[in-house]
Amino acid sequence: MFTLMLLRQAYYILQEVFRSLKRNSLLNFAAVGTTAISLFVLGVGLLLVVNTNQITSTMESNIEIMVYLKEDISEKEALSLEPLFSRISEVKEVDFISRDEALVSLEEQMGEETNLRDSLGDENPLPNAYKIKTSEPREVGAVAAEVGRFPGVEKVRYGQEVVEKLLKLTNWAHTIGLIILALLGVSAIFLIATTTRLTLFARRQEINIMKYVGATDWFVRWPFLLEGIILGCVGALLAVGVLYLSYGTLTAKLQETISFLPLISDGRYLMWIYEGLLAGGIVLGAIGSAISVRKYLRV
Amino acid sequence: MISFFNVSKVYPNGVKALQGLSLQIKNGEFVFIVGPSGAGKTTMIKLIFREELPTKGQIYIGGRSVVRMRPREVPNLRRRIGMVFQDFRLLPDRTVFENVAFAMKVICASRSEINERVPEVLKLVGLEKRMDNYPPQLSGGEQQRTAIARALVNRPSIMIADEPTGNLDIDTSWEIMDCFKEINEQGTTVIIATHAKEIVDSMRQRVIALNHGEVVRDEHRGVYANAT
Numbered sequence: 001m002f003t004l005m006l007l008r009q010a011y012y013i014l015q016e017v018f019r020s021l022k023r024n025s026l027l028n029f030a031a032v033g034t035t036a037i038s039l040f041v042l043g044v045g046l047l048l049v050v051n052t053n054q055i056t057s058t059m060e061s062n063i064e065i066m067v068y069l070k071e072d073i074s075e076k077e078a079l080s081l082e083p084l085f086s087r088i089s090e091v092k093e094v095d096f097i098s099r100d101e102a103l104v105s106l107e108e109q110m111g112e113e114t115n116l117r118d119s120l121g122d123e124n125p126l127p128n129a130y131k132i133k134t135s136e137p138r139e140v141g142a143v144a145a146e147v148g149r150f151p152g153v154e155k156v157r158y159g160q161e162v163v164e165k166l167l168k169l170t171n172w173a174h175t176i177g178l179i180i181l182a183l184l185g186v187s188a189i190f191l192i193a194t195t196t197r198l199t200l201f202a203r204r205q206e207i208n209i210m211k212y213v214g215a216t217d218w219f220v221r222w223p224f225l226l227e228g229i230i231l232g233c234v235g236a237l238l239a240v241g242v243l244y245l246s247y248g249t250l251t252a253k254l255q256e257t258i259s260f261l262p263l264i265s266d267g268r269y270l271m272w273i274y275e276g277l278l279a280g281g282i283v284l285g286a287i288g289s290a291i292s293v294r295k296y297l298r299v
Numbered sequence: 300m301i302s303f304f305n306v307s308k309v310y311p312n313g314v315k316a317l318q319g320l321s322l323q324i325k326n327g328e329f330v331f332i333v334g335p336s337g338a339g340k341t342t343m344i345k346l347i348f349r350e351e352l353p354t355k356g357q358i359y360i361g362g363r364s365v366v367r368m369r370p371r372e373v374p375n376l377r378r379r380i381g382m383v384f385q386d387f388r389l390l391p392d393r394t395v396f397e398n399v400a401f402a403m404k405v406i407c408a409s410r411s412e413i414n415e416r417v418p419e420v421l422k423l424v425g426l427e428k429r430m431d432n433y434p435p436q437l438s439g440g441e442q443q444r445t446a447i448a449r450a451l452v453n454r455p456s457i458m459i460a461d462e463p464t465g466n467l468d469i470d471t472s473w474e475i476m477d478c479f480k481e482i483n484e485q486g487t488t489v490i491i492a493t494h495a496k497e498i499v500d501s502m503r504q505r506v507i508a509l510n511h512g513e514v515v516r517d518e519h520r521g522v523y524a525n526a527t
Binding site: 008009012015023131205206208209210211212213214215216217219 | 348371374375376377378382387390392401402404406408409449453479
């Protein structure tokens, strides 16, 4: 008996939902539009921020330490340093560059016209060297100092100023990105809440009558909640759809012209953002309705 | 039975709507509440309906305290009270049938119960031919009768009307009052707050006169105002 009542209640509530979706098409259109636009803007912001982060972290991971060894060290002795460098905890990658390899790559860089070998004679002025990458760009300074203390190391170079500037820049990009996202998120919530409040204001009479004929608060609340969820979901789907299409074409175009730009094109990661936006739309719709309906339930 | 014991209501803005009101309305009674605007009629109705709580005093309906009632019991109280307003309060985008059926859906009546009961009450108020019309297509009297049907459909033991004829001409007002009389004759307690002097005077029912939030007169077979 009790379950029958519940089923019936669910049926009547669904009836109310569909009726109002049909009847209040203009208001619903406004609600969907607001949700779609706010979430779209939020999505654009999100994509900008994650791509900026991606670009800066790629730049960070390209920071490397050049270690030049003393002239009088043989190649064998030089090679014996590699395991010692690798043992330093923050070191991620150790590359040995012998003086011969260095000469070859220098030749390639300078081109064929300059007869490097001829002008140098048999002498190779280049030292043996190591290229070291750290796991954390922040550790570069410390690692460089430690490497410099090894016997046989002549000079350590890592472009200290550049690294510090880059780190500062990425920190800023991070903070500003988060602030912009927070602002966009707040404005999305505010816009959606205002729209639901307007929708409910137009229907306060209905709520009032429901309460007067003895509807429980939940009987009144459910249709509005479900409607909020449906409208939020539709709005979010629209936003995600437009975002998906435009991001796809935009990144394809960009990568055509600036191929080295490390833009995010990992489908799973993007999906995660889109799903987040969708969930955000649903939650915002539900919360917006729940908060606004509360005001009119106090009868 | 509805009992007021020393009930006072002061609104947050300082208006003293009721002061030490005590009265009883027995089951099956027909009562007019009269008095000038601001005398406390609407407040009294709101207290019965528990739209407002009294500042002081106790109110009992059917032996239960309305004041001590928990919020989640309020819907049950309201299902036993049919409410009619001056401005009808119908949903304009639903037919007469749907407006009345709405009150039954709220209490989770079955579809067959609705299909049986709604035409029955609509016939009682004389609207059986208007079932599929929308409120804007109806006259004021027909709209009010729809509202009465809605109030009546769940078989309430008490029927309350706040100025039910305030927006209607005198002939239509009489039709509405006849409706209430008929409902009362079937055993429902009827309480009507009104300004309709002629009707009150000729119906000779119990009249409770309020002024400045106090009962100034309570007569069986009374009239709107005493000749002085």
